[in-house]
Amino acid sequence: MGTRLGEAIPKAFVEVDGATLLELSADAARKSGAVDQIVVAAPAELIEKATALVPDAVVVAGGAERSDSVRAGLAAAPDADLFLVHDAARALTPPALFTSVVQALAGGARAVVPGVPVADTLKRVDADGTVVDTPDRSELRAVQTPQGFTADVLREAHSGGGDATDDAGLVEALGVPVRVVPGDAMAFKVTTQFDLAMARMIRSRTPSNRP
Ligand SMILES: Nc1ccn([C@@H]2O[C@H](COP(=O)(O)OP(=O)(O)OP(=O)(O)O)[C@@H](O)[C@H]2O)c(=O)n1
Numbered sequence: 001m002g003t004r005l006g007e008a009i010p011k012a013f014v015e016v017d018g019a020t021l022l023e024l025s026a027d028a029a030r031k032s033g034a035v036d037q038i039v040v041a042a043p044a045e046l047i048e049k050a051t052a053l054v055p056d057a058v059v060v061a062g063g064a065e066r067s068d069s070v071r072a073g074l075a076a077a078p079d080a081d082l083f084l085v086h087d088a089a090r091a092l093t094p095p096a097l098f099t100s101v102v103q104a105l106a107g108g109a110r111a112v113v114p115g116v117p118v119a120d121t122l123k124r125v126d127a128d129g130t131v132v133d134t135p136d137r138s139e140l141r142a143v144q145t146p147q148g149f150t151a152d153v154l155r156e157a158h159s160g161g162g163d164a165t166d167d168a169g170l171v172e173a174l175g176v177p178v179r180v181v182p183g184d185a186m187a188f189k190v191t192t193q194f195d196l197a198m199a200r201m202i203r204s205r206t207p208s209n210r211p
């Protein structure tokens with residue numbers, strides 16, 4: 001719904017320089033050449049609009065939480081061997097990142113996430129706002145999407161109906177190793193107005209990136 005963004009419409013339908021986040025994300029997947037079929041999980045009342053924006057996609061009704069939307073997408077592609085789960089909000093993701101995740105899957109990994117080193121020092125904080133400890137940031141990665149999985153792994157991870165902030169979290173709970181490949185700063189998630197302003201500025205300066 002884009003609550004943190006605070007626009008009047010759901011986030012995927014917000015425009016950046018004439019194209020919606022949804023169109024930009026679908027276009028990056030398409031341009032990668034690594035994706036055979038796009039499935040879009042959209043708010044139920046916006047299925048028609050999503051279909052008009054991404055006519056080559058299968059469009060399904062998403063769910064209340066991210067994982068519910070992923071499960072709806074899984075159900076719509078029963079014959080897929082591999083799945084890439086991508087946030088519409090990461091609209092400037094370079095097509096090459098899709099390719100690199102698929103290449104890691106082709107190389108034998110069953111679960112792959114793009115990750116970037118964290119630049120800030122991170123603190124674990126308790127409910128009162130007091131620092132508990134400082135994790136060693138050299139061991140930490142900020143992970144992005146597309147996250148790639150073999151179909152059997154992603155289906156099993158979602159079979160219990162659980163919720164997690166990313167799909168890899170559900171896969172980790174199965175004990176399946178998750179490979180990290182280098183992420184890309186351009187795959188940032190449009191979450192706040194600052195991110196949206198950044199996306200608009202970047203896109204207005206990179207015309208070759210237009211669909
Ligand atoms: N019920 C949901 C919630 C999120 N998403 C996907 O998860 C991505 C990242 O989620 P987030 O940035 O949290 O989007 P919102 O839930 O819209 O943001 P907010 O929490 O601010 O409302 C979205 O782009 C969308 O692709 C989804 O498919 N279904």
Ligand SMILES: C[C@](O)(CO)[C@H](O)COP(=O)(O)O
Nearest residue numbers: 066087143144145165166189
């Ligand atoms: C999947 C994700 O983009 C990986 O960083 C992230 O966890 C999504 O979180 P959100 O709260 O749904 O934006």
